Amino acid sequence: MRLAILSFLFVSFSISVLGQEIEYTFSTPGDSTKNYYVTIHPKDEVKGALILLPGFGELPKQTLLDSEIYKHASEAGYMTIIPALGDWSFFYIDEPSHQKLDQFIDEVFKKYNLKESSFFIGGFSLGGTMAIQYAQSANSENSIQKKPQAVFAIDPPLDIERLYNCMVTTNRPAKNPVSIQEDEYVTDRIQQEFGTNPQANPEFFWKVSPYAESDPEHRSLKSLVNVPIRIYNEPDINWYIENRNIDFNCINAIDSAAMINWLKFLGNSNAELILTKDQGYRISRKMRHPHSWTIADGNELVSWLIKQKAD
Known part of the structure; x- marks a missing residue:
């Protein structure tokens, strides 16, 4: 049975910013802390739509500050919809989260x-x-969900087993204070939401992870063989060593490279890994960070998406 979290009445209002109509749709009028979404309308005819998902701990208002993808989409005639499917703690990768996204779409x-x-x-x-x-x-076979013409991800953790094991390992020279808090929270949430962890039940995480290195059959990739996909990473390993005390084993690019490599081997000629250098910058915080929206060139990304549109 589907969750009914998003099925109640929404209240909308629109504002105009630099020629773009931005519509805010709230479940509770004026409450931008949870369960709302932002729609950026193009000036003229709507040619299509992009659903843009914020990172963990983010809400649409921060995505509007840190990403310019929606601006380029609007200029090209595409509507962008940025949802908050819960509050800041929305976890994204568990089944209840997936049901909320399905219903929202x-x-x-x-x-x-x-x-x-x-x-x-x-x-x-x-x-x-x-x-x-x-x-x-x-x-996947027999799915009734709306099928996207293309998908992209910006520095995503794809192998949840790898992510978890990195966060719990003691085999590090040191652990940065920022990492300590994040690692404890994420590993506790994994245990809480799934009732297990990759060390106790790695096979379960073969199904949970978009890519699972330890799955010898790489079953999670089979349904992506015919889907145009792009993944962006900025593997600035010296930044991670100096600021987080971690090496290549703990950055997301390792998952992305493996996933794209396997997809190409399986026959996906439209699977791309985009690696950047010195592009990562968190605009709202005015700080350098390779794990940022800005590693994706919004104009070039939107152009690529449009090329994947079905005739």
């Missing part, structure tokens, strides 16, 4: 009369993980 398809032939999905960090999981599920 059904609702906005009806509201805006969207078409699968011009529908795209992507996201940042765990939002990117969820975007890929959605594409996998939508393209």
Whole structure:
């Protein structure tokens, strides 16, 4: 049975910013802490739609500050919809989260009369993980979900077993204070949401992860063989060593490279890994960080998405 979290009445209002109409749709009027979404309308005819998923701990208001993808989409005639499917702690990768996204997509398809032939999905960090999981599920056998024409992810953790093991390992020279807090929270949430962990039940995480290195059959990739996919990473290992005391084993690029490598081997000629240098910058915080929205060139990304549109 589907969750009913998003099925109650929404209240919307619109504002105009630099020629773009930005519509805020709230479940509780004026409450931008949870259960709302932002729609950026193009000036003229709507040619399609992009659902953009924030990273873990982010809400749409921060995505609007740190990403310019929606601006380029709007200029190209595409509507962008950025949801908060819960509050800041929305976890993205568990089944209840997936059900919320499914219901949300059904609702906005009806509201805006969207078409699968011009529908795209992507996201940042765990939002990117969820975007890929959605594409996998939508393209699986007998799925009734809306199928995106292409999917992209910006520095997503894809192998949840690798992520968990990195966070619990004691085999590090030191552990940065920022990492300590994040690692404890994420590993506790994994245990809480799934009732197990990759060390106790690695096979379970072969199904949970968009890519699972320890799965000898790489079953999670089969439904993506015909899906155009892009993954962006900025593997600035010296930044990670100096600022987080971690090496290549603990950065997301290791998952991305493996996943794209396998997809190409399996026959996906439209699977791409985009690696950047010195592009990562968190605009709202005015700080250098390779794990940021800005590693994706919004204009070039939107151009690539449009090329994947069904005829």
